[in-house]
Amino acid sequence: MNFGCTLIDWYKLNKRDLPWRNTRDPYLIWLSEIILQQTRVAQGVPYYFKFVNAFTNITSFANATEDEVLKLWQGLGYYSRARNMLKTAKVIKNNCGGIFPTAYDDLIKLKGIGPYTASAISSFSVDEKRAVVDGNVYRVIARYMGIDNPTNSNSGIKVFQILANSMMESHVPSLYNQAIMEFGALVCTPKKPKCSHCMLRPNCWALANNKVELLPVKLKKTASKKRFMYFFVVRNGNKLIIKRRKNDDIWAGLYDFPSIESKGLLAIEAIVAHHDFKLWFGNNAIVNKIHKPIKHLLTHQTIYAQFIEVCGAICLNKQPPEWLHVSVNELENYAQPKLIFAFLKKYLT
């Protein structure tokens, strides 16, 4: 029995019952695929339901505001996915008559849809013959075939795509693609793979050569950077000052507080002496409360954050025009980074 048949037989018996399976609707497949980019299934499922309920079809999605979409996306990370979804929804509404494309060559032109997602949507919706290559596929092929090209190198990406295409053979693309990914997620896992009861074990190169834990090979990623952020919590009656984050940094389009940033740890004396602090709050501002520092871990940076409540003589005329005064019960309409959301939850109770 060959590779593909073995995978598909296993899949039919062992697949998970996931909410985006059993549909050919490219809109629903697109929702699930964007949500699942660099995201575990368990984390993505609730968001899939949120979006399906909020937007029944691509046109209703296209009519949303960016704030609305980001609010639904809050907590999922990689927020450019949400902003790109809205751009793509508008393009489909305005240039494709609201009909979601199913052809790889059309899909690949859309924002947020790369080679993996275009392959997934085109194969799952209309069985276009396109082999998906995601983290699971890299792992299964690297181990089964004994491929040690780095999966995140330019040459490695090419090699794995070619191998993935040829290994699909003449199997039903939707079925084969789902099967190889599900197998990678459930059996050929990154850590502690279930080799002992793997049906591919007779032909697995890595198992025969005792290299299962060493494959796939991945080039080391850049070291995590440290950042020190100081957020000013300014209350004006029942209103708080928030602002929308710029597009040149993390959390683009989400809302946080006026803040300053430093390369290193700052004492409170240095914070109140900071140029921006004096500009915004004047010399008579009172630091009401200094919250305990928080260490917020991201994949590529470690953020040391501190929330500082400020009151007293606020220089209202020196406030940047982009600052918003939002009443406490309206805050829930503004998407916030996890760090800010977690603070507000405690602060407001």
Next chain:
DNA sequence: AAAACGGGGAG
């Protein structure tokens, strides 16, 4: 070719 982009779970 390399860096940037979040948050969570497993080990």
Next chain:
DNA sequence: CTCCCAGTTTT
């Protein structure tokens, strides 16, 4: 703590 997840875009 490190690794990596149904990757894509930007530099």
